Amino acid sequence: MSNQEYDVIVVGAGNAAFCAALSAEENGSRVLVLECAPEDLNGGNSRFTAGAIRFAYRGVEDLKEVMPDLSENEIAITDFGTYTEDQFFDDMFRVTQYRTDPDLCEVLVRNSFTTIKWMREKGVRFVPIYGRQAFKVDGRFKFWGGLTVEANGGGPGLVDSLTEIAKSRGIDVWYQARALELLFDGTRVGGVKIRKSGQIMDVTAKAVILASGGFQSSPEKRTRYLGPGWDLAKVRGTPFNTGDGHAMALNVGASSAGNWSGCHAVGWDRNAPEYGDLAVGDNFQKHSYPFGIMVNAEGRRFVDEGADFRNYTYAKYGREILAQTGNFAWQVFDSKVTHLLRDEYRIKQVTKVSADTLEGLAEKLEGVDPDGFLKTVKAFNESVMTDKEFNPNIKDGRGTKGLEVPKSNWANPLDTPPYEAYAITCGVTFTFGGLRITTEAEVKNTDLQPLPGLYAAGEIVGGIFYNNYPGGTGLINGAVFGRIAGRSAAEYASECSD
Numbered sequence: 293m294s295n296q297e298y299d300v301i302v303v304g305a306g307n308a309a310f311c312a313a314l315s316a317e318e319n320g321s322r323v324l325v326l327e328c329a330p331e332d333l334n335g336g337n338s339r340f341t342a343g344a345i346r347f348a349y350r351g352v353e354d355l356k357e358v359m360p361d362l363s364e365n366e367i368a369i370t371d372f373g374t375y376t377e378d379q380f381f382d383d384m385f386r387v388t389q390y391r392t393d394p395d396l397c398e399v400l401v402r403n404s405f406t407t408i409k410w411m412r413e414k415g416v417r418f419v420p421i422y423g424r425q426a427f428k429v430d431g432r433f434k435f436w437g438g439l440t441v442e443a444n445g446g447g448p449g450l451v452d453s454l455t456e457i458a459k460s461r462g463i464d465v466w467y468q469a470r471a472l473e474l475l476f477d478g479t480r481v482g483g484v485k486i487r488k489s490g491q492i493m494d495v496t497a498k499a500v501i502l503a504s505g506g507f508q509s510s511p512e513k514r515t516r517y518l519g520p521g522w523d524l525a526k527v528r529g530t531p532f533n534t535g536d537g538h539a540m541a542l543n544v545g546a547s548s549a550g551n552w553s554g555c556h557a558v559g560w561d562r563n564a565p566e567y568g569d570l571a572v573g574d575n576f577q578k579h580s581y582p583f584g585i586m587v588n589a590e591g592r593r594f595v596d597e598g599a600d601f602r603n604y605t606y607a608k609y610g611r612e613i614l615a616q617t618g619n620f621a622w623q624v625f626d627s628k629v630t631h632l633l634r635d636e637y638r639i640k641q642v643t644k645v646s647a648d649t650l651e652g653l654a655e656k657l658e659g660v661d662p663d664g665f666l667k668t669v670k671a672f673n674e675s676v677m678t679d680k681e682f683n684p685n686i687k688d689g690r691g692t693k694g695l696e697v698p699k700s701n702w703a704n705p706l707d708t709p710p711y712e713a714y715a716i717t718c719g720v721t722f723t724f725g726g727l728r729i730t731t732e733a734e735v736k737n738t739d740l741q742p743l744p745g746l747y748a749a750g751e752i753v754g755g756i757f758y759n760n761y762p763g764g765t766g767l768i769n770g771a772v773f774g775r776i777a778g779r780s781a782a783e784y785a786s787e788c789s790d
Contacts, residue, residue: 298324298495298496299323299497299499299789300497300782300785301323301325301326301500301501303471303500303501303504304537304752305329305334305336305451306337306451306750307450307750307770308750308771308774310451310455310457311749311774312501313325313501314458314461314775314778315775317463318778319782321781324465324495325458326466326484327468328471329467329530330468331467331468333530334467335451335455336504337505337506337721337751337766338450338451338770339529340568341446341450341574341766342442342574343445344764344767345408345768345771346404346765347768348375349375349405349440351373352367354405355372355420355441358409358418359418359441360412366420369431369433370432372440375440377401377402377404379438380404380438381401383762384762387759388758391759392758393549396729396753396755396773399731400772407772408768416457417444417449417453418441419443420435420441421440421441421442426440427632427684429685437603439763439764447574448570468489470488470536471536472485473540481744482496484497497785498784498788499747499788500746500747500781502537502540502747503750504537505537505751506555506724507538507723508720508723509530510535511523514723517552517553517723517725519553521619525557525610525718525719526566526719527566527719527720528560528576529568530568531567537748538726538752546735546737546743546746547737547738547740550755550756550757552754553725554724554725554759555721557614558577558719559581559609559613559716559718560577560610560717561714563715564576564641572639578637578714580633580634580637581597581602581609582605582701582702583625583684583702583704585623585672585699585706586621586716587657587660587664587665588621589616589617591660591664591665591667592664592697593695593697593699594616595697596698598687598691600701601687602763603762603764604762607721607761607763608760613717619717622660623713624712625711626709629704646711646712647709647710648710648711650706650711651666653713658715669706672692672703672705676691678690684702687701688702724758724761726751726753726755727754728740728755729753729755731776734747734780744784747780748777749773750770757769
């Protein structure tokens with residue numbers, strides 16, 4: 293296989309990677325996308341997402357620009373609300389405990405709407421997330437938590453759409469082409485050494501964009517960086533995000549940044565496979581916990597299930613579940629709220645038990661002390677502030693009094709059979725530690741200067757998320773910085789050609 297010349301090489305083939313590739317191409321570059329996975333498993337973590345994407349919008353007129361086929365009937369029966377840039381900033385600051393890099397955060401928020409419009413103009417179709425982000429009250433759907441839009445067809449639809457658009461634009465995509473190291477002359481990055489079809493070859497380029505995801509698929513790296521016990525977590529997505537991009541960049545002097553001991557981790561079916569299953573997709577997740585309680589092996593509650601909308605707690609509660617005895621928990625609901633459970637609770641591959649009495653349920657909760665569970669439920673039921681009205685669309689203030697672990701909203705006594713419970717463990721989505729970049733997506737070296745020819749976007753970038761993240765921000769983060777990285781790399785490549 294002979295050496296080949298490109299202007300820009302993109303390592304990875306997910307959302308961030310293809311946004312980078314399309315941006316570089318529209319700015320005049322000849323682009324190659326390298327994907328280590330086979331074609332049927334392409335797309336990295338993006339293929340495993342539900343496709344929700346967060347961005348700032350002023351109202352339904354903005355949403356119509358992103359979803360031009362939004363019908364008048366849909367608009368009439370829906371309160372889409374607004375999600376301003378200020379609200380987006382507030383969410384980012386609050387959930388990251390004010391640690392998010394202010395410059396990168398500003399780029400993310402300020403460019404979120406123009407970027408999703410750009411994706412739509414490229415041909416990606418978006419639809420409202422009726423099934424997961426809106427409840428019907430008094431005949432109208434009301435969206436909550438700042439998240440209203442998903443890619444048509446979810447993550448697989450997003451990846452397939454971006455791939456098709458890229459290929460139609462003349463962008464080359466090589467599958468089962470694993471990047472091994474960056475070609476570096478001591479001053480600038482000029483390509484990638486790869487293994488393809490059993491052969492090692494150098495592919496030269498004027499610029500390289502790393503969009504190869506986090507390191508969550510490596511049990512060794514999870515344990516090294518996240519800490520003991522993280523090798524036991526399930527991985528929600530692709531088995532191919534093993535941190536190779538991080539290692540290649542660090543080996544040529546890139547600077548690291550961000551929360552290397554932190555990750556996006558959620559409640560995930562206890563008996564899910566080691567890595568994601570595309571046949572099930574995102575449905576191993578179990579995100580309706582705000583409407584019930586979660587108990588551990590001792591039968592005790594250990595988090596405030598109603599602290600906030602699930603968008604702002606789900607990405608950190610996986611860590612709490614992993615820390616419990618046996619690394620598991622059970623989510624428990626009664627029949628007053630089971631109609632509110634998300635679609636993922638109704639799949640065939642679910643670890644579920646049910647009973648007509650709490651005592652009967654207690655005996656079925658595998659690994660849980662039944663006496664401890666019944667004691668917890670009794671205390672919980674007696675503590676609920678029933679004078680406040682239950683409302684799933686707002687933080688209703690219907691909480692508890694006198695409990696060591698309070699529930700702040702959506703508290704209901706567990707008193708109406710039949711009862712249902714779902715076994716969960718920790719599912720890792722992506723890691724937060726990564727490479728340090730400029731606001732132009734240039735990778736910085738250890739002298740904190742741009743490393744010529746090297747750019748990064750998506751989950752491989754550090755400094756944006758800490759401890760937690762607002763739901764749907766991963767895809768817009770990849771898209772915003774992917775678009776910037778593609779433009780920056782194309783401009784650099786053009787300068788190199790002059």
